Amino acid sequence: MCSGRVDLEFVLRGFSNGMDGVFIGGCRLNECNYITHGNYHALNMVLLCKKIMENIGLNPERLRIEFMSSGEGNLFVEVMNDFGKKVNELGPIGTSEEIGEGELKSRLEKVRKLVPYIKLVKRAKLESRLEKAEEYDALFNGEEINELFLGVPSYYIDPESCRACMICLRRCPAEAIAGGKNRIHVIDQAKCIKCGVCLDACPPRFSAVKKISGEPVPSPIPEGERRILRKSKK
């Protein structure tokens, strides 16, 4: 119902599935039926996605957003013809960019895994409301997207501090934490989507989850050494 529901992940998934172009049509800005004004969110998401596309070598013209009312059939036809022509000129995804299919998929998959992290870090900008078209280009810049990707953190559970309370395991949205009763918990780095939920969830008295940036993540404690031996009450 609302262009604001079109998530960054949906667009990246479209490209990853081989779409040559993605078009998002929203209601006119400032004419939203809801107080949320989701079309501004969609606009900001597209501006961010275009910079991400540039960063991974994809032509940002493959993505377009336009705002119009349901009564503007002529405008819709005009825009779609124009966009269709542009996508035809660009050719199948990856060709004009000279990126092989496998390489492109791998770049897109890496970014898709980071969508929750990207949305968290860029939340303030994604929620902003740009009143003038001249402001669009300046909302995100290539350098900040570069820094965003270079500064991706990792999360690690310190085996000495983990008390197996299982809170992080229950809250992790990606099922990236292995653990159980009386078991030291371990994060599967391949599954982790860097959302940081575990860091906030781990009780301060344990503070077992560590955020790591710019250094390698320690190897996980071996399976056979994860059992926590508790002192008997007697």
Ligand code: SF4
């Ligand atoms: S940061 Fe923590 S909660 Fe988020 S996906 Fe990774 S392990 Fe799970």
Ligand code: SF4
């Ligand atoms: S919330 Fe903290 S103490 Fe509890 S299982 Fe997770 S890492 Fe261990």
